[in-house]
Amino acid sequence: MDQARIDALGDMLFEAQRTRQPIDKIAALEPTCTIEDAYRIQSRMMDRRIADGEKVIGKKIGLTSKAIQDALGVYQPDFGILTDAMLFQDGDTIDLGTLMQPRVEGELAFVLKHDVNGPGVTALDVLQATAYVTPCIEVVDTRFQDWKIAIQDTVSDNASCGVFVLGREKTDPRDVDLRLAGMVVCKNDEVATSGCGAAVQGSPLNAVAWLANTLGPLGKPLKAGEVILSGSQAALVGMQGGDTLSVEIAGMGKCNVHFTGKALA
Numbered sequence: 135m136d137q138a139r140i141d142a143l144g145d146m147l148f149e150a151q152r153t154r155q156p157i158d159k160i161a162a163l164e165p166t167c168t169i170e171d172a173y174r175i176q177s178r179m180m181d182r183r184i185a186d187g188e189k190v191i192g193k194k195i196g197l198t199s200k201a202i203q204d205a206l207g208v209y210q211p212d213f214g215i216l217t218d219a220m221l222f223q224d225g226d227t228i229d230l231g232t233l234m235q236p237r238v239e240g241e242l243a244f245v246l247k248h249d250v251n252g253p254g255v256t257a258l259d260v261l262q263a264t265a266y267v268t269p270c271i272e273v274v275d276t277r278f279q280d281w282k283i284a285i286q287d288t289v290s291d292n293a294s295c296g297v298f299v300l301g302r303e304k305t306d307p308r309d310v311d312l313r314l315a316g317m318v319v320c321k322n323d324e325v326a327t328s329g330c331g332a333a334v335q336g337s338p339l340n341a342v343a344w345l346a347n348t349l350g351p352l353g354k355p356l357k358a359g360e361v362i363l364s365g366s367q368a369a370l371v372g373m374q375g376g377d378t379l380s381v382e383i384a385g386m387g388k389c390n391v392h393f394t395g396k397a398l399a
Contacts, residue, residue, distance in 0.1 A: 135164060135171045144178025147291060150277035151179070154234050154398060157277060160291075161284040172289035180215045180292060188217035191361055193349075194272070196293040197285075198334045198341045198365030210285060211335070213345055214293030216361055222299040224389050228273065230375055231395035233296050235281065236273045238373055239366035240319040240381035242312065242331065242338045243270035243300055246358050250342075252350025257339035260346070263356075266304035267312070267338075269381045269389040272363055273297045274370070280399075298363060303387030310385040313337045317367045317383045326379075329368030338364035 143160060150157045160167050160175065167175075184190065196212045222228060230236060247265035275296030278287055288294045312331040319327045335341045341364045346356050356362060373379060375394050382388040 251355035252347035301389035
């Protein structure tokens with residue numbers, strides 16, 4: 135796909151995000167779009183957001199668990215960019231009117247103390263480079279007409295990232311078994327779904343290593359101070375205005391968020 139068409143599609147996604155008006159899927163607009171093309175579209179959309187004042191603060195990994203892959207019908211991981219405009223803190227309130235078709239994921243966030251640059255990065259390398267981990271609520275969103283998306287769609291759409299909420303507790307990942315730590319997602323104090331770290335590529339450490347090894351050859355290391363979202367450990371959860379969602383991971387604390395307003399869908 136030529137650069138002019140890449141730019142046009144990235145601009146369409148940027149405008150969809152800005153105006154909350156969904157667009158046709160990339161897979162329908164450009165049936166021959168490759169995953170490489172999709173990442174170029176993502177780059178264009180995020181360049182527009184950064185030029186509009188947002189600051190890059192990390193990266194996210196998507197489609198890491200079987201539950202999420204089955205829900206979306208997409209069967210390989212992808213990645214996107216996190217900015218300061220997407221960040222909320224434990225206990226904050228999110229207006230659903232700023233989103234389009236949001237769903238909640240519960241996962242583990244890594245904050246790095248050293249750069250991690252692939253290829254050749256192992257789970258042990260990630261462990262040694264991590265300052266701390268904390269529970270995270272990711273609110274995924276799509277700028278397309280619905281969630282029946284192909285891999286080219288979610289990649290183009292910044293790995294379907296909406297916003298995310300970080301917990302307050304900071305845990306040394308050497309003090310817990312990230313594979314076995316159980317996670318519970320509650321909606322309005324009732325259990326909505328559950329999982330554990332092993333659901334994410336066998337361990338969240340493996341997911342972060344995959345990201346480092348994928349981005350390293352592209353000249354994009356994971357940087358000290360960045361937030362890395364390692365991927366959902368359980369099924370997606372829907373929400374509406376008035377709901378309170380919480381994610382608790384054994385040995386690593388809890389993260390809460392309240393929702394007001396109304397999304398498009």
